[in-house]
Every structure is written in C-alpha cells, then in structure tokens.
Amino acid sequence: MNPWQNTNSAADQMHEMLEHDILVIGGGAAGLRAAIAAVQTNPRLNVAIVSKVYPMRSHTVSAEGGAAAVIKSNDSLEEHINDTITGSDWLADQDVVEAFVREAPDELLQLEHWGCPWSREPDGSIAVRPFGGMTIERTWFAADKVGFHLLHTLFQTSLKFESLTRYDEWFATKLLVENGRCQGVSAIELRTGEVRLLLAKAVILCTGGAGRIYPFTTNGAIKTGDGMAMAYRAGVPLKDMEFVQYHPTGLPGTGILITEAARGEGGILVNKDGYRYLQDYGMGPPDPWPRLRAMELGPRDKISQAFVHEMRKGRTIAGPYGDVVHLDVRHLGETKIDTKIPFVRELAHRYAGIDPVHEPIPVRPVVHYMMGGVHTDINGATPIAGLYAAGESACVSINGANRLGSNSLTECLVFGARAGRHAAAFAAHHRSLDRAALAAQARDEAKRVAGLDGTDGGTERIAMLRTEMTRAMEEGTGIYRDEGSLSKACDVLRTLRDRFARIRLDDRTRSFNTELIAALELECMLDVAEAVAHSALARTESRGSHQRTDHPKRDDARFLKHTLAYSTDGAPRIDYLDVVITRWPPAERVYGR
Numbered sequence: 001m002n003p004w005q006n007t008n009s010a011a012d013q014m015h016e017m018l019e020h021d022i023l024v025i026g027g028g029a030a031g032l033r034a035a036i037a038a039v040q041t042n043p044r045l046n047v048a049i050v051s052k053v054y055p056m057r058s059h060t061v062s063a064e065g066g067a068a069a070v071i072k073s074n075d076s077l078e079e080h081i082n083d084t085i086t087g088s089d090w091l092a093d094q095d096v097v098e099a100f101v102r103e104a105p106d107e108l109l110q111l112e113h114w115g116c117p118w119s120r121e122p123d124g125s126i127a128v129r130p131f132g133g134m135t136i137e138r139t140w141f142a143a144d145k146v147g148f149h150l151l152h153t154l155f156q157t158s159l160k161f162e163s164l165t166r167y168d169e170w171f172a173t174k175l176l177v178e179n180g181r182c183q184g185v186s187a188i189e190l191r192t193g194e195v196r197l198l199l200a201k202a203v204i205l206c207t208g209g210a211g212r213i214y215p216f217t218t219n220g221a222i223k224t225g226d227g228m229a230m231a232y233r234a235g236v237p238l239k240d241m242e243f244v245q246y247h248p249t250g251l252p253g254t255g256i257l258i259t260e261a262a263r264g265e266g267g268i269l270v271n272k273d274g275y276r277y278l279q280d281y282g283m284g285p286p287d288p289w290p291r292l293r294a295m296e297l298g299p300r301d302k303i304s305q306a307f308v309h310e311m312r313k314g315r316t317i318a319g320p321y322g323d324v325v326h327l328d329v330r331h332l333g334e335t336k337i338d339t340k341i342p343f344v345r346e347l348a349h350r351y352a353g354i355d356p357v358h359e360p361i362p363v364r365p366v367v368h369y370m371m372g373g374v375h376t377d378i379n380g381a382t383p384i385a386g387l388y389a390a391g392e393s394a395c396v397s398i399n400g401a402n403r404l405g406s407n408s409l410t411e412c413l414v415f416g417a418r419a420g421r422h423a424a425a426f427a428a429h430h431r432s433l434d435r436a437a438l439a440a441q442a443r444d445e446a447k448r449v450a451g452l453d454g455t456d457g458g459t460e461r462i463a464m465l466r467t468e469m470t471r472a473m474e475e476g477t478g479i480y481r482d483e484g485s486l487s488k489a490c491d492v493l494r495t496l497r498d499r500f501a502r503i504r505l506d507d508r509t510r511s512f513n514t515e516l517i518a519a520l521e522l523e524c525m526l527d528v529a530e531a532v533a534h535s536a537l538a539r540t541e542s543r544g545s546h547q548r549t550d551h552p553k554r555d556d557a558r559f560l561k562h563t564l565a566y567s568t569d570g571a572p573r574i575d576y577l578d579v580v581i582t583r584w585p586p587a588e589r590v591y592g593r
C-alpha cells in the first residue's frame with residue numbers, strides 16, 4: 001500500500017495542532033537572527049524555528065569572504081550608502097539602504113559580543129578587507145570561513161532561550177492564510193513522513209535563495225526557492241526576480257566558490273596571454289594596486305560580463321568544463337595565503353587539483369545570488385498580514401540590480417532582526433486563530449502531497465525535468481539575454497510545468513523520502529524560474545546584472561522601477577513599483593576612473 005495515499009491517516013495527523021506565537025521558517029543567518037530578535041523583544045512569546053536541514057547546514061555556513069559594516073575612522077556611513085546604491089545601478093530603495101548601513105555596525109558588534117571570532121589588526125582592533133564595488137575597506141572577516149563562524153555564533157546564542165523551539169528536518173510546504181492573515185504552515189516531518197500543522201500568529205520566511213534553478217551555481221543543493229514559491233502561491237509578488245548575480249570566480253565543474261576575498265587580498269584575473277584583461281572593460285589601469293572599486297575589485301556584474309567578451313574574442317582558456325580565465329594569487333606568497341585565505345588553498349587543491357601557492361586557479365562566472373525575492377517593506381512585512389520575510393528569500397530591497405559582495409550576510413542580520421521585532425509586535429496583538437479552517441487547509445495540503453507520487457499513471461521523471469529547467473535557464477536567462485532567448489525559456493518552463501503534473505515517484509517509503517522532497521523542491525523552482533524569465537522578458541533595458549543585448553542601455557524613464565511578478569493560473573502577471581529615491585539621484589555608474 002502507498003502510505004501517501006492514505007488520506008485517513010493524513011487527516012488523523014491533523015489532530016495534533018502544534019501552536020506557537022511565531023514561526024520562523026529557516027535556520028540560516030536570517031532565520032536565527034529573526035528568532036533571537038523575536039524572543040528578546042518579548043520573552044513571553046513562544047517562537048519556533050522550522051528548518052529542512054539542521055541549522056548549521058544552512059547555506060550561510062559556506063560564506064567565505066566577509067560581512068560589510070562601517071567601523072574604521074577613514075570610512076563613513078555616507079560612503080557605504082553611496083557604494084551600495086551605485087552598485088545596485090540605482091534600483092535599491094534608498095531609505096532601506098540608509099537603515100541598513102546605519103544598523104550594520106551594531107549588528108556585527110553584537111555578534112562579536114555573542115562570541116564571533118572576527119579577525120584582528122596587529123593592534124587588536126577589528127580587521128577589514130577590501131571587497132568588490134566598495135570604495136573603502138569595510139568587510140569584516142574571520143579568515144575565509146566567515147559563514148561558519150557567524151552561523152555558529154547565532155546558533156549557540158539561540159540555544160540560550162528556553163522559549164525557542166526547533167523543528168529540525170521539517171519541510172514546510174504551504175503557508176496557511178485565512179481571513180487575510182498568515183496563521184501557520186503545513187510541513188512534512190521528514191523522519192516520520194507525516195504532514196503536520198503548525199499554527200502561529202506570525203510567520204517569518206527566511207528560506208534563502210534559489211541558485212539551483214541554474215545548472216552551474218555556488219549554491220548548496222537545498223537552495224531551491226521554497227519560501228519564495230510559498231509566498232508567491234499565497235499571493236505575495238516576487239520582486240526584481242530578473243536580477244540574478246553571477247560571481248566571476250567559481251571553480252569549473254563543481255561551481256564551488258573562490259571567494260572575492262582572494263581578489264580583496266590582491267589576487268588578479270588574467271586571460272590566456274597572462275594579460276589583466278579587465279583594463280579593457282572600463283575598469284581602470286592595473287596599477288597602482290590596490291585601486292578600490294576598479295579592476296579586480298570592480299562589481300561582480302561587470303567582471304562577469306567582461307569574461308563573456310573575452311571568451312567571444314577567443315582569449316579565454318579552453319578546459320574540460322568550458323572556458324576559464326586564471327585567478328592568480330601566487331605573488332601573495334604562502335604565508336599570506338595561509339593566514340588570510342586558507343580555505344581558497346584548500347578548495348583549489350581539493351576540487352581543481354592545483355596549489356595556488358604555485359599555480360593560478362582556473363575560474364569562470366557562476367550563478368551565486370538572487371537579488372530578487374519576496375516583496376517586503378523596510379520591516380520585512382509582506383502584503384499579507386502576519387507574514388514577514390528576510391535574508392536572501394526576501395527583496396527588501398538594498399541590492400537592486402547588483403549586490404555588492406559582503407552586504408548579504410549583514411543584510412540577513414539587519415533585516416532578520418527587524419522582521420523578528422516587528423513580527424513579535426504583530427503576534428502580541430493578533431491572538432486569535434481560525435483553527436478549524438486552518439486544519440481543513442492542512443488536510444487538503446496533505447492530500448495534494450500524497451497525490452504527487454503519480455501512482456495514477458504518471459510517467460515524467462523529476463531528474464529529467466530538473467535538467468531541462470536548468471538548461472532553459474542557462475541558455476535563456478544567463479549573463480546576456482534577449483527577447484528570443486527569454487521567450488524560449490518562458491515557453492520551455494510552461495511545458496515543464498504541464499509535464500510536472502504527470503510526474504511519477506518510485507520511493508514509497510515515509511521516512512526521509514528524499515524523492516518526494518526533490519519533487520516538492522522542483523515544483524518550487526519551476527515557479528521561481530518562471531518569475532525570473534518573465535520579469536526579464538518584460539524589462540526591455542539593461543541594468544546591473546540584467547543585460548539585454550537587444551536593449552543595451554539603461555532606461556530610467558521607463559524602468560527606474562521594481563518589477564513585481566504575481567502568480568496566476570497562466571503566465572505570471574508583471575507589474576511595477578517606483579524605486580524610493582531620497583538623496584542620491586540616478587547617475588552614470590562609473591568604475592576605474
């Protein structure tokens with residue numbers, strides 16, 4: 001018998017409603033920070049974290065380079081705001097960027113007080129390193145294992161609060177919205193395979209990004225856009241989804257990231273002739289080094305685009321996994337490499353078989369980060385009452401058309417904390433829950449999940465659909481796009497959606513049914529991918545990471561606007577929202593002069 005089809009047992013499971021004041025979905029940097037902020041705001045609130053993996057396995061753990069915040073006397077809030085807005089190609093909301101930059105130093109100092117081992121200058125003060133697109137060194141780091149230390153600090157701190165419960169290895173499948181308020185989620189407890197009902201007065205989505213909609217990405221396998229898809233299906237628009245960040249230095253084959261810190265510490269990019277090609281792309285002359293915000297410390301979108309041009313000119317190096325250029329850190333010497341970027345050496349050795357002390361590292365651009373996400377206001381609130389979002393799953397928006405490296409971890413902290421505080425205030429004033437209606441919704445969801453196995457004649461295999469989706473995204477919505485490539489991607493994604501309705505799963509077990517989870521993740525990715533492709537098709541201009549070869553210029557008159565993609569029964573509906581401009585009027589985005 002197929003246990004997923006036993007709807008009686010699915011209904012029985014609903015007897016036990018688990019209830020909390022706040023549910024945080026996600027145990028990465030944003031989720032843990034949000035949960036801590038919520039319990040600190042109101043210790044009487046009962047807060048739970050639901051995470052499909054053990055929190056320390058969240059993608060945050062793999063962050064390498066650092067977190068940005070103004071700390072040195074040669075720096076200023078104004079400069080950090082300026083760099084972030086310029087980096088965003090003026091698509092970031094300026095009131096949000098101001099709040100972000102203002103609150104960033106306190107968040108990083110708070111982590112220090114919770115035990116984060118930030119690297120030090122010889123005099124004992126916090127050390128900072130240069131990072132792409134930042135005019136001044138302001139990136140705090142803990143060698144090149146920043147994500148591990150940051151996440152561990154948050155995780156350990158979260159253990160101090162008795163009113164904080166965790167549901168590790170629970171997979172949320174649906175937001176439960178009743179009477180216009182989000183009042184919980186349904187989730188699969190992976191160990192037992194049971195679909196459970198979790199009720200709450202407020203829900204905070206911190207489910208991370210969706211890089212896995214592409215074939216070649218730095219993102220962990222769990223980054224499948226689940227929270228984005230859940231919010232989208234519930235009626236919340238996804239904002240600025242066409243802006244997908246390529247990081248210029250991924251290892252060929254695996255997509256494993258070689259952090260920007262390698263260039264921050266002095267690494268250079270050269271083509272097959274050993275030539276520092278970025279000087280040909282408006283990124284300034286190579287010397288004197290370091291020239292911040294120029295050459296190898298330019299923004300990620302422009303450096304990734306320069307790679308494509310070098311490849312077209314035949315100046316890249318052919319390799320078994322496509323063309324590469326070389327990231328050369330040899331001149332830094334073994335001591336500096338081992339002190340400042342030891343993980344770079346380890347990764348290059350393990351995954352490219354070379355020792356960067358003696359050889360250059362082969363690299364190519366790789367999908368890294370989603371600038372877009374769940375539409376929120378400055379406090380993480382979405383248009384649905386009681387539903388909040390923060391971190392990479394949200395678009396608040398500080399990143400606009402291109403994120404600066406090291407702003408994301410800080411964003412998770414600043415806006416995770418804001419969302420936690422505001423959800424706590426909301427939960428304290430909205431105590432009622434529509435229990436019967438929510439139980440009915442969760443029962444329907446249990447039936448839907450049970451029906452996914454395709455025992456009624458399904459034939460499509462999820463691995464095949466996933467491969468076709470990632471190929472369509474790479475071919476149609478890559479570093480350069482045009483109307484033809486985007487329309488084709490939209491068409492392919494539509495047929496994949498139809499085919500998804502006819503999938504067949506082989507695994508009939510309940511406990512840790514990874515095939516079922518992969519199917520649910522694929523369904524989320526198809527939603528997110530469609531939002532990306534349609535948003536990109538509608539934006540007939542080039543800005544930041546969104547480069548249309550058929551519309552190569554930025555068009556502020558028509559597109560100084562956020563894209564909002566709404567879910568419908570057919571193609572996404574696209575709408576626009578004005579960007580908040582306060583003190584920094586749009587200007588030409590210049591680097592290297």
Ligand SMILES: Cc1cc2nc3c(=O)[nH]c(=O)nc-3n(C[C@H](O)[C@H](O)[C@H](O)COP(=O)(O)OP(=O)(O)OC[C@H]3O[C@@H](n4cnc5c(N)ncnc54)[C@H](O)[C@@H]3O)c2cc1C
Pocket residue numbers: 025026027028029030031050051052053054055057058059060061062063064065066067068146147170171172173206207208209218219220222223226227257368369390391392393405406407408409410412
């Ligand atoms: C290799 C790499 C290096 C990076 N380096 C840097 C850096 O140096 N500096 C910087 O600023 N940024 C960096 N970034 C970006 C930054 O790390 C991420 O944007 C950030 O960590 C995202 O944190 P998050 O809390 O939003 O999500 P994540 O850390 O991805 O956590 C998501 C959480 O959601 C949970 N979840 C997801 N779906 C479900 C579901 N359906 N049900 C239940 N739980 C779910 C997961 O279990 C997980 O706990 C890097 C990214 C990568 C990939």
